[in-house]
Amino acid sequence: MKIVAKHAEGKVLKSDGFQISAEAKLAKKKDPSIIDGTLGTFYFEDGSFKTFKVVHKVMSELKDEDVYLYSTSDGGPAFKEAILDWAFKEVRKEIEANLTVATIPTPGGTGALTSSVFNSLDPQETLLIPSPCWGPYVGIATNRAFKVEKFFMFDGDAFNLKGFIEKCEKIIAAERKLVTIINDPCNNPTGYNMTKKELEAVIDYFNSKKDIPCVLIYDCAYIDMAVEGMKETRDKMLAFTKANENVLISITFSFSKTFFIYGQRLGGQILLSKNKESVIEQYNAANFTARNTWSNCNKGMIRVVEEMTKSPALIDEYQVELEEVIQILNSRAKLFKRESKEVGLKLYPYHGGFFITIPCENNMLVLQKLVEEEKIYLLPVDNAVRVALCSLPLSDIKGLAKKIKRVIQKYN
Numbered sequence: 001m002k003i004v005a006k007h008a009e010g011k012v013l014k015s016d017g018f019q020i021s022a023e024a025k026l027a028k029k030k031d032p033s034i035i036d037g038t039l040g041t042f043y044f045e046d047g048s049f050k051t052f053k054v055v056h057k058v059m060s061e062l063k064d065e066d067v068y069l070y071s072t073s074d075g076g077p078a079f080k081e082a083i084l085d086w087a088f089k090e091v092r093k094e095i096e097a098n099l100t101v102a103t104i105p106t107p108g109g110t111g112a113l114t115s116s117v118f119n120s121l122d123p124q125e126t127l128l129i130p131s132p133c134w135g136p137y138v139g140i141a142t143n144r145a146f147k148v149e150k151f152f153m154f155d156g157d158a159f160n161l162k163g164f165i166e167k168c169e170k171i172i173a174a175e176r177k178l179v180t181i182i183n184d185p186c187n188n189p190t191g192y193n194m195t196k197k198e199l200e201a202v203i204d205y206f207n208s209k210k211d212i213p214c215v216l217i218y219d220c221a222y223i224d225m226a227v228e229g230m231k232e233t234r235d236k237m238l239a240f241t242k243a244n245e246n247v248l249i250s251i252t253f254s255f256s257k258t259f260f261i262y263g264q265r266l267g268g269q270i271l272l273s274k275n276k277e278s279v280i281e282q283y284n285a286a287n288f289t290a291r292n293t294w295s296n297c298n299k300g301m302i303r304v305v306e307e308m309t310k311s312p313a314l315i316d317e318y319q320v321e322l323e324e325v326i327q328i329l330n331s332r333a334k335l336f337k338r339e340s341k342e343v344g345l346k347l348y349p350y351h352g353g354f355f356i357t358i359p360c361e362n363n364m365l366v367l368q369k370l371v372e373e374e375k376i377y378l379l380p381v382d383n384a385v386r387v388a389l390c391s392l393p394l395s396d397i398k399g400l401a402k403k404i405k406r407v408i409q410k411y412n
């Protein structure tokens, strides 16, 4: 007798980041010499986790009604203003002058991705994702009976436009539609930043498909961790203004990352297109999904975003704190890259953000041996292992490349 539904049968979380990280954390409690480079949460050099002081301050000044009442499934007008101000900063006017825009809060970036994928595909249609990529993209698709196709992300040190287009052509030939996720900037797991030209080339390709609906899910979870800063990351999004009517862009935003409010679960979906109908349809579907799945989002965090966005003084405070985080990340990355070069450890191209990734075919054995022989916990991604620079102090990073190189050389 089977009680579980057919669609739910055999669904088991495997090699999941949260699970592996929980194991690493438990092991580290028993043995503090363990190096835990598993999870994508920022820890300071003294090993502490802290949210931004300014976020904490705004949060602690909220009234009960701002925190404990329900919010609405669509987030309300103040949140819509706030997320658009934050996500686009000085390019907001130009985006809105060229495209129809709609937005809705979601439980983290994950909620935005889930809703975007669910409302863009029908069962048995295909989601195109990069390889390597953030693991849950696969589950987000397969949990709802969508197929997954992957393209290899790199051509040397650049975005693999040719490989991307080849996979798009194959899907379009079979399904007359394309839905894809690109995670940029500070790509998880590699730290790659697409150039504005590369993003424009993706849009140009979609435009060339004329009557084929193309959905670009632009997962910008780590946008505010980019060394380039807010001006450059927002300026790049002007590439979207060039999209034709057959293109819909769903930007998935993660306040988990931007404000270090990981467990509070707030993100947002921002829909853009020259085709007003497409935006309205997707928005209505997203709101329906929200009300009938998670109902509404964390009201306190919605209020934090609203307050943070409308006060230049709070934004200044945030910028100062953020700069410190970015500088710490930068010095960790510099050290790891320098030592990797010294020992000949090959890395995927890294420009910024929380993670660096090492290509490695036999990744599961290498990860097991890293634990057994070096007490190092890292995470598997497609044919590679990911190092979470965000959670490792410089003292753990020093010498890390050499240890990883030794194990890879022995077992890969």
Ligand SMILES: Cc1ncc(COP(=O)(O)O)c(C=O)c1O
Residues within 6 Å of the ligand: 040, 107, 108, 109, 110, 111, 134, 183, 188, 219, 221, 253, 254, 255, 256, 257, 262, 266, 267
């Ligand atoms: C690439 C990427 N996208 C989206 C998310 C979703 O973030 P959250 O749902 O925690 O806001 C994450 C979180 O780790 C991520 O790494």
